Amino acid sequence: MPYGVRLARPDELDALPAIEVAADARFRATEYADLVAGYPTTEIADFADAQDRWGLWVAIDGDDRPVGFAHCKPVGRISLYVAQLSVHPDHAGNRLAARMLDRVAAFHGPRGVRRLTLTTFRDIPWNGPYYERIGFREVPDLGAEVFLGRQIAEQVRSGFPRETRMAMARPLVAPLSRGASG
Known part of the structure; x- marks a missing residue:
């Protein structure tokens, strides 16, 4: 089946919570099943806000x-935080998550964004290890990363064990400056 990636349209927002719930079903087979099941799904208003800001793909x-x-979500002027990345399990295995992140990077990089960031599980294969395979690296010092540190702290307050959580970043290629040759 052919797939594509594009900016979300306003008429599609209502379909996204069902995708998020279906994707989260993979966690039922992990020790974090109850934690993920109890974590709130993304609100339609949050999707709409992201869609208005070119942050929903x-x-x-x-x-x-x-x-x-x-x-x-934009964080400051040069970072974009991936608040949620979900693929319906019926379409898993088609590199759709990587393709979406590549498209986000291709769109936002030339507009001044220098990195994508996210928080995730350290030990679940389709989380931390997967993101590492597609170019993300662990952020070693959360003390220097106020926003990411707050995200991890909020997740810990929600019941996620601290040792299972990690923040990651993927640098984006900087556009050529005007007048540069090469």
């Missing part, structure tokens, strides 16, 4: 229906 199937999404 969808993976679409051959019928132009969303089957995954990347929900991103």
